[in-house]
Amino acid sequence: MSYVVELKEVTFWYGVPGSREPVLEGVNLQVAADDFLGIVGPNGGGKTTLLRIILGLLKPQSGMVEVFGRPARDVRHRIGYVPQHARLEPATPATVLEVVLTGRLHRSRWGLRYSQADRKAAEQALELVGMQDFARRPVQALSGGQRQRVLIARALAGEASLLLLDEPTAGVDAPTEHSFTDLLHRLNQSIPIILATHDIAFVCTHLKRVACLNRRLTVHRADELTPADLSLVYGNQVCSVIHRPGCPLFDRGCAHGCLPVADSAETGR
Secondary structure (H helix, E strand, C coil): CCCCEEEEEEEECCCCCCCCCCCEEEEEEEECCCCEEEEECCCCCCHHHHHHHHHCCCCCCEEEEEECCEEHHHHHHHEEEECCCCCCCCCCCCEHHHHHHHHHHHHCCCCCCCCHHHHHHHHHHHHHCCCHHHCCCEHHHCCHHHHHHHHHHHHHCCCCCEEEEECCCCCCCHHHHHHHHHHHHHHCCCCCEEEECCCHHHHHHHCCEEEEEECEEEEEEHHHCCHHHHHHHHCCCEEECCCCCCCCCHHHCCCCCEEEHHHHHHCCC
16 A cells, blocks of 8 residues: 555654664654544654654654655645744735745746736635635734634645645634544645644544654554553653533533643633
8 A cells, every 4th residue: 555654663853863762762653635634642752753753844864754755855735734823924915825825936936026816826725625715804903813824725736636734723723623523624635634633522523543642653543543652652741631511622622521631721621
């Protein structure tokens, strides 16, 4: 079987190898063409680093990384990426279409206007995320959830065959997250998605597989993730949270109701 993403025994250090513990050690991962994979783990556990390695922005000291059967850096143009803390400033003096067109910069010739093909690709990306009717509106007129959709459209506009998202639901309210989740499921019908997040309830409920990462990585089916699996990646920093009726998160808790202690204050319990 050929994989969209394949990592074998990947180890990565920041700085001089051996001077400190590696950020990633012996990581093995395979992502299929229809995959919807969530990566969870504590801060500093290597989630963002792993996404950057898949994107070809970082090179591991050892191990093999292939995306679409080639070195990651050679196919970066086929990967759509929305980094952590990415956002559109409300005061940005641009329309939605103009922002999405910036996702075509690597395909446009420097110094020339965007081509008709660029505009068509941007419009198709907006249609994919349900924002085609907002193309001519200024970014400042959008809600937070709509801006998030525009960021994804920008990532898709380069004709991406793989979508990487780093903490895409951080700071959004429950209704916006529900709408955003529906969008991701629609996109996953035609493109594999890898999503790094702290939201364990989200990945248990909505994703196909979960990768638990804290330097080392283990992969589980989302519906088979257990408190013991979470304890291995978070240590003792896991608590059980009960969402009562009336809580916005009542209908999306994971089967075990488990969350990292650091996140428990944000659950609205």
